[in-house]
Amino acid sequence: MKTYDVVVIGAGHAGCEAAFAAARLGASTLLITLNMDHIAQMSCNPAIGGVGKGQVVREIDACGGAQGFITDNASIQFRLLNRAKGPAVRSPRAQCDKVCYQRGMKQLLELTGNLDILQSEAVDFEVDEKLRRITAVKTQFGISIPCRSVVLSSGTFLRGKLHFGLQDFPGGRVGDAAASAMSHALENTLKLRLGRLKTGTPSRILQKTIDFSNMEKQPAETQGDHFSYWAALGEYPDLPRTSQREMPCYMVYTNQKTAEIVRANLEQAPLYQGKIEGIGARYCPSFEDKVVRFAHHERHLLFLEPEGEHTGEYYINGFSTSLPPRIQEEMIKTLPGFENAVISRYAYAIEYDFVFPDQTERSLRSRYWENFFTAGQINGTSGYEEAAGQGLVAGCNAARYAAGREVVEFPRDKSYIGVMIDDLISKEIVEPYRLFTSRAEYRLHLRQDNADLRLCEFAHDLGLLPESKYQYFKHYRDLCEQTLQIARSTVYKGKNILSWFKTCAGEFDPAAALPCPAEALNFLDNEPLREKVLNELAITAHYDGYLARENESIKRLQKLELWKIPADFDYAAISGLRNESRAKLIKAAPSTLAQASRLDGVTPSEIGLLQIHLTRLKHQNKNTAE
Secondary structure, eight states: OOOEEEEEEOOSHHHHHHHHHHHHTTOOEEEEESOGGGTTOOOSOSEEEOTTHHHHHHHHHHTTOSHHHHHHHHEEEEEEETTTSOTTTOEEEEEEOHHHHHHHHHHHHHHSTTEEEEEOOEEEEEEETTTTEEEEEEETTSOEEEEEEEEEOOTTOBTOEEEETTEEEEOSBTTBOOBHHHHHIIIIISOOOEEEEEEEEOOEEEGGGOOOTTSEEEOOOSSOOOSOTTGGGOOSTTSOOOSOOOOOEEEEEOOHHHHHHHHHTGGGOGGGTTOOOSBOOSSSOOHHHHHHHTTTOSOOEEEEEESOTTOOEEEEETOOOOSOHHHHHHHHTTSTTOTTOOEEEOOEEEEEEEEOGGGBOTTSBBSSOTTEEEOSGGGTBOSHHHHHHHHHHHHHHHHHHHTTOOOOOOOTTTOHHHHHHHHHHHSOOSSOBOOOGGGOTTTTTSOSTTHHHHHHHHHHHHTOSOHHHHHHHHHHHHHHHHHHHHHHHOEETTEEHHHHGGGGTTOOOTTSOOSSOGGGGGGGTTOTTHHHHHHHHHHHHHTHHHHHHHHHHHHHHHHHHTSBOOTTOOGGGOTTOOHHHHHHHHHHOOSBHHHHHTSTTOOHHHHHHHHHHHHHHHHHHHHHHO
């Protein structure tokens, strides 16, 4: 068998980005999937982005990843959420044609150099226990595939169980088998601790049976209809694209009749009968959970969203349930406009195994196996975007390890991807993790509009961003710097131009006149990037003081990040640490003082103690070396 630098197991959104990243770095890569026709399947909502999530997609794109431009190709509605609020929380979201998205990603991977794809099931590993390395991946056919590193991105497939009322069936999702052998391999071969989580999906409804006449329509926006920064470069022109770009969504409310049906049938809900072991997401509960927990609410808002331009199925966002199909039929018919609705696919809950992420480094490498990386829902997250962001990091680091290079970490102060991974390995995962803008301390810096300015240089240095994209970015960055310099130094009516741009309130309106003499910025007149440059200037002007204060806070964080903690650091030898803090530090094994400072319950005085002991250790090592 051919020896691969990187073997990626699982071709969901994490696996696709992992394989694409590893191959871009020149690693010979194999992507193993249970079903070639289900690569990048949108198992739940056919949408990409949202609050916090849209920022991650922008970051993936800034690093040369695939999710942003595949979404642009498959988009049937684009919106910028929270447009009326500040730029720190504005988040892009696109409703997608799920078949177009899946086919586009599959074709992209098939066209990518250094990347092979195999339909098979990975069932076990061959390992060198002395070196703590995986040497080969075993498949269901008894074939061992030699490799230098492995990325596991198994999604919801590990011992997956589907729940329809009190009935349950094995499966990774409806229509796909579960992957039980890999759970045994993780427990018995790699000796990792596994937990159990749960998620769910709503039913799908046939469009021809829905009455839309009394529903509130949610149209697409015409501004900012791209996730990808590189649309002007015209890469991959032959990938599938949708032709209908503005399909509307609709809003509808549940009512007391809907809730009464749920309350009358809770004995058939597996969640309330102890049939589901896994813990579900608090932020995205099943509808029966909403009825029980928020009994004082008379109604709940639902979004009716199209699944694509060539299908008559609609997705009911906010109506996930694991109640039996018969009860689902009754619930659906209580909704206004659904009196004659026909369900094409029943809702269900799914529970699955995951690896407790305290066994993982910030590079997404295992703490126990030096060439084993994990990405996506196996790390305790939820969502296509969180999975893809982890896939980018895991694939990059697997390729770097295979090439004999040091693995890298995405900084918390420069990316939402870094925030997410740091949260995963620092905090106890008791439910599927979802990224929100509120999880970032520096969200005014981590905006969706400036992910390229934050990460393109970093990605180019790693080899993730190709030269053509980097040169395009450099031109944009130079324009931003030139514009800001002129705006700070040019005075108009007693104030510099930057001060005049404060009247734009943090968002430049391309239809409005400049708030300063046009000749000051006339070098932008024929520039295709003019609007984007002036928007950055408007944000900088409006939030200049806040950004400066955030910068000072970031500098303090970066100082703590420079304090590296050795993997074998002996916390037991430090007197003055409380037992609770010592136990948390030993379990989390933070790699820096900054990460240690974010552990729940570890106090500033205890961080000071760690600094003292790290200083002593540094001097001891220096004296020993001399």
